[in-house]
Amino acid sequence: MSFLASLRKGRRPLQTLLGSAAEDGLDSDAQEARRAYYDRLENLPLPKGFYLGVAKDIIFFPQELPLESSKPYKLNMALLTTEKPSENFAAVFTKNRFCGHPVTLGRQRLAESTKMGGLLVNNRISNAANKHGMDKAETLCVDVANGLGPDWSAENIAVSSTGIIGWELPMKEMASAIPQLIESRFQVEKEKDIGSHSVADFARAIMTTDAYPKAFGITLKNGAKVVGVAKGAGMIEPNMATMLVFILTDMAVPRATLQKTLDKVVAETFNCISIDADESTSDTVWLLSSNRVPLGGGDGDSDPDAQLLEFQEALFEVSRQLSKEIVRNGEGVKHVIECNVSRAPSFAIAKALAKSVINSPLLKSAIAGNDPNIGRLACALGSALGRVGEGLTDEQLRKTKIFMDRDSVYSNGAFNLTPELERKLTEYMRSAELFIGGKKPDFPSHDRSVRIDVDMDLGQSSCRVYGADLTVEYVIENSQYRS
Amino acid sequence: MSFLASLRKGRRPLQTLLGSAAEDGLDSDAQEARRAYYDRLENLPLPKGFYLGVAKDIIFFPQELPLESSKPYKLNMALLTTEKPSENFAAVFTKNRFCGHPVTLGRQRLAESTKMGGLLVNNRISNAANKHGMDKAETLCVDVANGLGPDWSAENIAVSSTGIIGWELPMKEMASAIPQLIESRFQVEKEKDIGSHSVADFARAIMTTDAYPKAFGITLKNGAKVVGVAKGAGMIEPNMATMLVFILTDMAVPRATLQKTLDKVVAETFNCISIDADESTSDTVWLLSSNRVPLGGGDGDSDPDAQLLEFQEALFEVSRQLSKEIVRNGEGVKHVIECNVSRAPSFAIAKALAKSVINSPLLKSAIAGNDPNIGRLACALGSALGRVGEGLTDEQLRKTKIFMDRDSVYSNGAFNLTPELERKLTEYMRSAELFIGGKKPDFPSHDRSVRIDVDMDLGQSSCRVYGADLTVEYVIENSQYRS
Secondary structure, three states, X not given: OOHHHHHHHHOOOHHXXXXXXXXXXXXXXXXHHHHHHHHHHHOOEOOOOEEEEEEEEEEEOOOOOOHHHOXXXXXXXXXXXXEEEEOOEEEEEOOOOOOOHHHHHHHHHHHHOOOEEEEEEEOOEEOOOOOOHHHHHHHHHHHHXXXXXXXXXXXXXXXXXXXXEOOOOOHHHHHHHHHHHHHHXXXXXXXXXXXXXXXXXXXXXXXXXXXXXXXXXXXXXXXXXXXXXXXXXXXXXXXXXXXXXXXXEEEOOOHHHHHHHHHHHHHHOHHHEEOOOOOOOOOEEEXXXXXXXXXXXXXXXXXXHHHHHHHHHHHHHHHHHHHHHHHHOOOOOXXXXXXXXXXXXXXXXXXXXXXXXXXXXXXXXXXXXXXXXXXXXXXXXHHHHHHHOOOOOHHHHOOOEEEEOOEEEEEOOEEOOOHHHXXXXXXXXXXXXXXXXXXXXXXXXXXXXXXXXXXXXXXXXXXXXXXXXXXXXXXXXXXXXXX | OOHHHHHHHHOOOHHHHHHHHHHOOOOHHHHHHHHHHHHHHHOOEOOOOEEEEEEEEEEEOOOOOOHHHOOOEEEEEEEEEEEEEEOOEEEEEOOOOOOOHHHHHHHHHXXXXXXXXXXXXXXXXXXXXXXXXXXXXXXXXXXXXXXXXXXXXHHHEEEEEOOEEOOOOOHHHHHHHHHHHHHHHHHHHHOHHHHHOEOHHHHHHOOOOOOOOEEEEEEOOOOOEEEEEEEOOOOOEOOEOOOEEEEEEEEOOOHHHXXXXXHHHHHHOXXXXXOOOOOOOOOEEEEEEEEEEOOOOOOOOOOHHHHHHHHHHHHHHHXXXXXXXXXXXXXXXXXXXXXXXXXXXXXXXXXXXXXXXHOOHHHHHHHHOOOOOHHHHHHHHHHHHHHHOOXXXXXXXXXXXXXXXXXXXXXXXXXXXXXXXXXXXXXXXXXXXXXXXXXXXXXXXXXXXEEEEEEOXXXXXXXXXXXXXXXHHHHHHHHOOOO
8 A cells, every 4th residue: 555545544534533522522612623633733744855654553462471361462653754864953862861772872873973864763662671672773773774775874764662661672573564664755756745745644653642643833934844743741651651752844954053952942842841750761852854945045034044043933832832732631631730930040940940830749639629729839839949049038039929820829928818819710720621521532622721920030030831730540540550 | 624634534545446446447457556556655755854735626716717607626736845945956947948937936946046945836727928927936935935934935935837828826715725735834743653644645736637646765775765756748638738746855965966966867767758749838857855864874874975876876766767657647648668779879869869769650650559660660760860860871870770579670771570570569569558448547557668679889878768659549638629
């Protein structure tokens, strides 16, 4: 079956989606939101000069299970490639020191490769803490490079794996699927309408327990695109790890600029979210350019500086949207929490305070129960200040003001809550719940979040962080014994 | 009613306890453990030279609630005093920068007072983030000093409050109860048998939602005692904050030695526990000596250095036992987790790793479900190493070995789990559950914990940390809207 045919086959018709929506008991507004989400996703094309191959439902028998009791497992593979290896790429990896083998190999590519052009991803098995994991990651790169032809070598390819930790990748089955991934590339070159094909299948193929595929794109004035795809929601699922993000652009931004921009953007977006404060062993963000739109070229304004600025803003916005989706998609998450710390003496202090708020199990539990428990909020802030607030006097800290839903709840070192305000804030939290009819829908139901603002009145720095509440569903999901 | 009579009245007869035990469906082993626990508690006397007053169920109407809907609330007060103000005392307070007023006042005492002799504690309302909280804390100290007589001044008294954050203390009602607390002191002086009265009533009076009273004592060879009483389990209860610990001794240890020893002991005991990683606004440990047993005096060995060493060891052991009880008493806690990191390059690294393990929501959830999910364990360690492991090479980190229940589960950078070992570890976790018949008993049911050992093979430092699992009960308890 050709790549496009399989793409078309894999895509669920909108009618089916709406049918299942009705079964989910969604009201008409929710159905409309769902339709809009999937419409946008299906119509989000890859940037120019990128090719996509997907191989779904590859059957294997895990070698870790006894043969007699073994049932067939399935994994997906997906391959993104540029036309030819590109000198413009960047990446950021987890700081976890017990990282997965694909991360170790990715760091090697970043340090040693002059060109990059292929990103191979599999779900189901996270290639981490295996005895032969490094060999396997390298072998996959060799296989892909061989398939792509003489212009390619293994050092142009990177891999990402996500799923069960500790199991070995089924190499034989994966190797057999690689020709299909490669073939799709040549199929695509023959078809005229390739510019219009969607990233949706890639976003779906790399999912593990994600409730829905996540992608976001922006078209710049010069016609170039910045398109990002993400999976994962922190380490939120039994044995499933890994936030993986792939951002593609056809704008020819120099490698050094790409890396510098990505470092800054990741620090303020993906590193400013937290479901459960655990940094996965495999978190990865790749950024790759196909160089189709030269800097200073394309349509519209041809000022390279203006184009670069617009590109950087687009990269930030794509990353911000994807990081919000990752939180919104966290299993068991009922409320997204947005915490803005402003007028802080430094970014480090602003971030420490905001992260302390969204990582406080007590506050997270209270928000799950629609309880505006600002004693816990002040506690989380004071706890962070105990760690990072050295040199700040008590008098300075008395300037701190706290707001929920823009209502002042704490100032001059004391709470301002009244029974009326408590009732209002409870109602606010209730209206910010993500669940529909008691369960999580298979699309990002709306953009609501519980907003907390902390104004320190002590400087110019600020930080915005997205987190999630702590629900009974989260604990149940994460405490079930592995089957 | 005299103090001793009220003490006797307050004490529940053993028969009642056992009757209620039977109703709880405890088996005979559990009944025996319960009897032993309360026997030990009831027979644990104050050290010589200490006096105790308790006033229970003081009725008040919170000014924060509308008068028409107001129902009566109750609080307890308890007062510990030495015969006369003592120059030998020490304290350690929370590092939370939004701390309660009693902590601010306590720090003042530590900095400015030359003598300390009275510790006044109330439950029900935590005097924190109130507009007039500081005035109220100071007024209570003045009232107690006036009651105690001409040898006393407010600077000899400290206060601790625990309970709802943000409410004002009901000063009129509390002031009226102070004479009763003072009177008990003189009652006690008249009675011959005072040396035998128990700390149990103090331990009970300061409880908020603690499931049972917590106290532990050790008698040294020279006859001196070290007796500690604790309440709280981190910030684990809606609106209730505060771990409060009071350690009393009749050994005349110089103030500087007391403080130095307490700092060290707290760092390795109370600061090495965590229920939910939130540092309360009011955590406090007071240590006070009545000076009855001179250093180098008393029975037995009269070598001051040997006595001091024995005292320090006793202080450590009392603190270790109380910190374990605090974890064991955390609401919703099904498993206590003990994590030992050994042969680390520094204590800071050992502690960071151990705390990362016991604060990982994912690992805590897995343990709640009796799941030996060591992928999450390695993830928590790697995440901490990303923060504190700078300078350690990957080769060095490959020496790390991880054990559960003393079985090796990770070495040479890879997992060693087999289906057999997984089954064994699941069984181990099941047998370590604290609940009896599906619910938490009102005594520390047994000493079990889930033990995790991490051997870094990189140095001489080690750290032992106690934590708790993350259960559905915890989330429910902490997400219910305040009534």
